[in-house]
Amino acid sequence: MNIVEIRDLVKNYPLGNTTVHALRGVSMDIPKGALMSVVGPSGSGKTTLLNIVGCVDAATSGSVKVGGSETTSLTDRELTHLRLHKIGFIFQTFNLVPVLTALENVEFPLLLQGGQSKAKVREKARQLLEGVGILGHQDHKPAELSGGQRQRVAIARALVTDPDLVLADEPTANLDSETGESILRLMQTMNQERGTTFMFSTHDSQVLRYAKDVVRIHDGQLVGA
Amino acid sequence: MLVWRLAWRNLWRHRGRSLVVGGILFLGALLLTFGNGVVSGMADGLRRQVVESFTGDVVVVSDKQVDDNVFLSMMGKEVEPLTRVTSLQRLVDSLSWVKGSLPMGKNMALALHETEGSPGFVFLLGVDFQKWQEFFPGAFQVKAGRMPSPGQSGLLLPTGANEQLYQTMGQVFAPEGSVDTLLLPKDARGLSLESLRHDLVLMGYSNTMSASDQRLKVSGLGKYSSLNTIWGHFAICDIESYRSVLGYHRQDEAAKDLSASQSKVLASDDLDALLSDGDLASQEIVGPQATGNATTGEVDPIWNLLLVKIADKTPEVAAEELDSLFRQRSLPARALSWHQAVGVIGSLALLIRGSLMGFVGLLFVVAAIVIANTLAMSAMERASEIGMMRAVGATRLFIAKLMLAETTVLAVLFGGAGILLGACVVAVVPHLGITTGNDLLQMVYGGEVFRPLLRPMDILLCLLELGAVVGLASVYPMQIAASITPLDAIARD
Numbered sequence: 001m002n003i004v005e006i007r008d009l010v011k012n013y014p015l016g017n018t019t020v021h022a023l024r025g026v027s028m029d030i031p032k033g034a035l036m037s038v039v040g041p042s043g044s045g046k047t048t049l050l051n052i053v054g055c056v057d058a059a060t061s062g063s064v065k066v067g068g069s070e071t072t073s074l075t076d077r078e079l080t081h082l083r084l085h086k087i088g089f090i091f092q093t094f095n096l097v098p099v100l101t102a103l104e105n106v107e108f109p110l111l112l113q114g115g116q117s118k119a120k121v122r123e124k125a126r127q128l129l130e131g132v133g134i135l136g137h138q139d140h141k142p143a144e145l146s147g148g149q150r151q152r153v154a155i156a157r158a159l160v161t162d163p164d165l166v167l168a169d170e171p172t173a174n175l176d177s178e179t180g181e182s183i184l185r186l187m188q189t190m191n192q193e194r195g196t197t198f199m200f201s202t203h204d205s206q207v208l209r210y211a212k213d214v215v216r217i218h219d220g221q222l223v224g225a
Numbered sequence: 226m227l228v229w230r231l232a233w234r235n236l237w238r239h240r241g242r243s244l245v246v247g248g249i250l251f252l253g254a255l256l257l258t259f260g261n262g263v264v265s266g267m268a269d270g271l272r273r274q275v276v277e278s279f280t281g282d283v284v285v286v287s288d289k290q291v292d293d294n295v296f297l298s299m300m301g302k303e304v305e306p307l308t309r310v311t312s313l314q315r316l317v318d319s320l321s322w323v324k325g326s327l328p329m330g331k332n333m334a335l336a337l338h339e340t341e342g343s344p345g346f347v348f349l350l351g352v353d354f355q356k357w358q359e360f361f362p363g364a365f366q367v368k369a370g371r372m373p374s375p376g377q378s379g380l381l382l383p384t385g386a387n388e389q390l391y392q393t394m395g396q397v398f399a400p401e402g403s404v405d406t407l408l409l410p411k412d413a414r415g416l417s418l419e420s421l422r423h424d425l426v427l428m429g430y431s432n433t434m435s436a437s438d439q440r441l442k443v444s445g446l447g448k449y450s451s452l453n454t455i456w457g458h459f460a461i462c463d464i465e466s467y468r469s470v471l472g473y474h475r476q477d478e479a480a481k482d483l484s485a486s487q488s489k490v491l492a493s494d495d496l497d498a499l500l501s502d503g504d505l506a507s508q509e510i511v512g513p514q515a516t517g518n519a520t521t522g523e524v525d526p527i528w529n530l531l532l533v534k535i536a537d538k539t540p541e542v543a544a545e546e547l548d549s550l551f552r553q554r555s556l557p558a559r560a561l562s563w564h565q566a567v568g569v570i571g572s573l574a575l576l577i578r579g580s581l582m583g584f585v586g587l588l589f590v591v592a593a594i595v596i597a598n599t600l601a602m603s604a605m606e607r608a609s610e611i612g613m614m615r616a617v618g619a620t621r622l623f624i625a626k627l628m629l630a631e632t633t634v635l636a637v638l639f640g641g642a643g644i645l646l647g648a649c650v651v652a653v654v655p656h657l658g659i660t661t662g663n664d665l666l667q668m669v670y671g672g673e674v675f676r677p678l679l680r681p682m683d684i685l686l687c688l689l690e691l692g693a694v695v696g697l698a699s700v701y702p703m704q705i706a707a708s709i710t711p712l713d714a715i716a717r718d
Contacts, residue, residue, distance in 0.1 A: 047715070056616055056711035077620065083711075084618025095613040095714065099234035111227045112618045157617065169715070 002065075003164050003197045004030035004053055009062035011048050011220075022048040024220040025062070030165070030199055035191040037211035038201040045220040046201040047169050053199065054087055054167045055079045067164045084112055088158030090168035090200075094150040096142040096157070102149075103129060103138035106156045113161065128156035132186055148179035155186060159196060168200035172207060184210040228623070232630035239603065246599050246632075247639035253592035253694060254640040258647025258687045260585035262677035264578060266651075270672045271574050274451035276563055278364040281327065281532035282540040283547060284566040285313060288557045294568030295331065295530060295561070296348075297455075303430065304331050304529040306473060311525050313558055316550060322537050327352075327360040328528040330467040331459075333430040337438055338394050345393035347386045347460045349427065351467020351528070360532070363450055365461070368408050370400025370445035378466045379444030380425060384408055385457020387446065390425075398422050398443050408446055427462075429471035439470045451672055454662075455570065464528075473527040531558070540564065573665070589690060593697040600632060600702035604709070611706055612714025621707040628703045636695040644687050651677045 011023040022045045030036055030053075038046040051057035052064055055071050064071045067086045071079065083089075096105045106125035110116060116124075129135045132152040134145075142150055151171060158166045168187070172180030188210050191198050200211075208214055216223045236243040276282050279296075286295055287305035295304045307313070310328050317326045330351025335344045355375045358364075365372075365381060373379035382398055391397050391410040399409070399421040406414045409421075428438040441462055449456040462470075535543045540562035547560035564575060604611065611624055659675040661667055670676060679687075 051712065051715060054616070054711075056715065080615070080618060080620050083616060089616050091613065091616075091715070095609070095616075097231070097614065098610065099231060099238050108227075108614075109617050112623065161618075 001032045002029040003032045003034070003067060004028075004199070005063075005065040006053070007063040009049070009052065009064060010060045011045075011052060011057070012060045022220050023052070023059075026217075026220070026222055028215060028222060030197060032164070032197055033191070033195050034197050034199070034213055035188060035211055036197075036199045036213040036215060037208055038199065038215050038217055039203065039205070039208060040201075040217040041203055044217045046203075046217050048220075049217065050167050050169050050199065050201055053165075054089060055083050084109060085161060086164045088161065088163040088166035088196075090151070090154045090158050090166065090171045092170045092173045094142070094147070094154050094174075096150055096153055098142055101139050101141055102134065102145065102153045105142070105153055106160050109157060109161045125156070125160060128160050129153070131159075131190070132156045146179075147175050148182065151175060151179075151183050152186065155183070155190070159190060159194070163196070165197045165199065168198065170201055170203070172202070172204065177206070180204075180207070181210075228626050228630045229634075231627055232634050235627075236631055236634055242599065242603055243635060246596055247635045249592055249595050249599075250636055250691075250694075251639040251643040251646075253588060254643025254687065254691050255647045255650075256588050256643075257585055257690050258644045258679070258684075259650055259677065260581060260588065261683045261687055261690075262647065262651035262654075262679045264581045264585070265679060265683050266670070266675075266677040267574075267578060267581065269678050270451075270667070270670065270676060274667065274672060275567060275570065275574075276534070276540075278361055278449065278451055279456055280563040280566055281360075282535045282563055283533040283543050284561045284563060285317070285326075285531035285533060285547065285551075285558050286529070286561060286566075288551075288559050290559070293561050293565040295566050297568045297570060303333070306527045307529050307531060307558060308527060309525055309556055309558075310528050310531060312554075313531055313551075313556055316554065316556070317531065317533055317547065320550075322535055322543070324534040324536050325360060326534070327356055327532045329357070329530045329532055330464055330471065330473075330527075331529045332471055334427040334470050335430055336390055336394060337426040337428055338396070339426060342394050342396070345390040346430070347390065347427070348458050349429075349467060349470065350459050350461045351464040351471075352461055353464055354461075357461070360534070365447055365449055367445040367447040369404040369447070370402065370443065373444045373463055377444075378441065378463045380427075380441040380466070381445045381447065381461040382425075382443050383453065383457040383460065384410075384446065384448050385453060385455075386460045389458060396422050398425055399446050400443050404446065427470045437469065437472060439466060441466055441470075452667060464526075468527065533560075577665075585690075589694055593694045596632070596694070596698035597701045600628065600698065601705045604628060604702045604706040607706075608709050609714045611709045612711050615709065616711035616714060624709070625703040625707045628706045629699050632695050632699045632702075636691055640691045640695070644684070644691065647687070648679055648684065651679045 006029070007027050009023050009026040013020040013022055026049060038049060040046045048057065052059050053066065055066065055074070059072055062072070066082060069082060071082065074082065097108060100108060103122070103125050106128055107121050110121045110124065126135060126138065129138050132155050134149050134152050137145060137149055142153070145153065158168075171187070172183055175183060184207060187198050187200070190196050202208070284295060285307070287307045290305040292298050292302060307328075314326050314328060317323050330349070332349055333346055334349040335346050337344050353375075354373050358372070365383070367381065372381065387398055388410040391413050397409055397413045397416060397420070401423050404418065404421065409416070424440050424442045426438050426440050533543070533547070538546075544560040544562045551558050551560070564572070614624065655674060655676045657675075659670075660673050661670055661675070662673070667673060
């Protein structure tokens with residue numbers, strides 16, 4: 001069963017008087033439980049691909065289905081709902097809410113969802129922080145955490161809503177190699193233990209050994225797996 | 226709850242910016258509160274100085290009275306005689322929203338020089354002293370001499386009128402007995418007390434052609450409690466003397482003995498036209514049935530004005546309703562609001578009040594623009610953070626609520642403090658004894674002492690104004706923040 005189905009995806013950006021062809025007819029499927037890496041040099045289109053799959057950018061043409069929903073025809077409100085309930089994000093620069101503690105950052109998507117008791121939300125967030133190994137830092141604000149610790153919080157936040165898909169755009173780019181590897185191992189563990197589908201982009205070939213599937217992209221086109 | 230927690234912590238995180246916006250809100254709220262206090266104090270002061278000391282809320286005049294400005298018309302143009310005052314007063318007093326009414330005579334009188342000097346003039350009010358004092362308690366402070374007793378004739382001369390008479394006639398008037406020289410015109414303080422005159426010969430300045438000169442004893446010298454520079458030109462005498470001066474009394478008495486046609490002739494305003502056309506008896510005279518009361522057969526004495534104090538209505542609305550009633554009952558009168566009756570003073574009061582409110586409004590708009598601009602810049606600076614929230618599932622509404630919550634917290638803390646301090650300043654200022662002798666400033670001050678005033682309604686108005694500033698200032702930043710997309714966060718990275 002595929003979590004994501006992409007067909008003939010095209011994305012063009014206007015840039016001055018010219019048009020940048022970021023994606024040129026990409027078609028691919030991401031099966032449930034995948035740990036997929038999108039590899040390519042800078043400017044190859046991997047971030048654009050993740051953005052469109054993650055419903056934060058719109059395609060010029062083509063079709064993208066996430067969890068069975070055709071995202072290209074959804075309204076802003078429906079896309080927001082989809083992101084909240086079915087997709088988790090891990091950003092290159094961690095992007096945590098600076099005024100919330102590690103625990104509160106993990107709770108944040110659940111509180112946006114609503115419908116759960118405060119105790120239940122807290123308990124779930126604690127479990128995830130424990131799972132990513134930083135429960136001891138639950139009361140620290142992002143500024144008080146190291147890069148690796150922040151990315152672990154970001155992973156916990158991405159997983160807290162039990163999404164169908166977690167997207168990570170170069171999650172190790174701002175980490176030293178040792179910390180980066182520990183983050184990848186963590187994602188690998190979460191994939192194996194929870195069955196969460198991960199799709200992450202990287203331009204580091206060392207990272208590839210953690211991926212079950214690898215998709216290569218160059219000049220906006222898939223060039224082989 | 227999440228929104229408020231985030232808002233509070235964001236404000237604390239960006240303390241510098243919060244202080245700037247908060248400072249503007251504090252200062253704005255302080256000035257709004259103080260401004261409202263001044264406007265309210267002025268309204269209250271005007272009420273005390275004009276409505277409750279001199280004119281009442283509504284002034285009823287004859288339907289023949291053309292000029293609305295019956296108190297302060299230039300050159301003292303005659304105020305038409307008001308007839309059927311008993312019926313008018315009975316009708317007015319029967320209305321539930323009328324607190325009371327007082328008939329009054331008001332016109333101009335020449336002050337005749339008894340030797341060879343130039344005459345002077347005074348605005349003359351004719352009143353029943355006892356009723357006038359009950360209607361306007363404390364409005365006139367007798368500094369020398371005394372107020373005439375009921376049934377006693379006499380003249381109360383304010384210092385302003387005395388000054389004017391001295392300027393034109395070269396004579397100074399005072400009651401018999403000792404007089405503080407400070408009450409006398411500045412240039413006349415060196416005069417010996419023996420040279421002071423204790424009575425004044427007045428002659429009405431009217432179209433009745435029956436005015437006569439009348440010697441009036443100066444009973445008292447004093448000041449109006451407020452706006453003495455303006456009201457101080459109005460000397461007050463008993464109504465009987467007033468009618469004699471204006472010729473009304475003789476007209477009344479004559480009417481008792483004359484036939485109906487003779488009464489008509491005497492009541493006519495246009496005696497020249499009558500006399501020029503030969504046969505007096507054949508003339509169809511159109512004029513007020515000035516003195517007759519068909520129901521009671523009593524002679525209704527002539528006045529010029531009926532002053533009315535009201536409750537629960539604006540003077541304008543009350544005047545309209547009275548007009549309507551007068552028309553229904555064919556009463557020869559019309560009603561004016563006090564603003565209309567005092568002419569330029571009313572306009573000036575409205576102008577000052579309008580200016581103050583305009584200033585407060587301007588402050589309101591400037592504060593809203595500055596705050597909106599600061600918050601919009603703040604929203605743009607936080608595009609990455611807001612975009613990230615949108616990426617993980619925050620709706621546009623959530624982001625808009627967050628911005629509004631941040632502004633609201635600042636408004637409650639800083640705006641609330643501003644209102645509180647403003648209220649304290651308004652409470653303290655009257656006790657500082659900031660005084661002025663300038664009549665224009667007295668209108669702003671609400672009296673001789675600067676007396677801003679805040680009623681619960683004014684505080685509520687301040688809160689509403691603050692809420693409006695916050696609402697207005699939040700719209701643009703909310704739009705900016707809500708339009709930030711998750712892609713903006715990623716693009717910034």
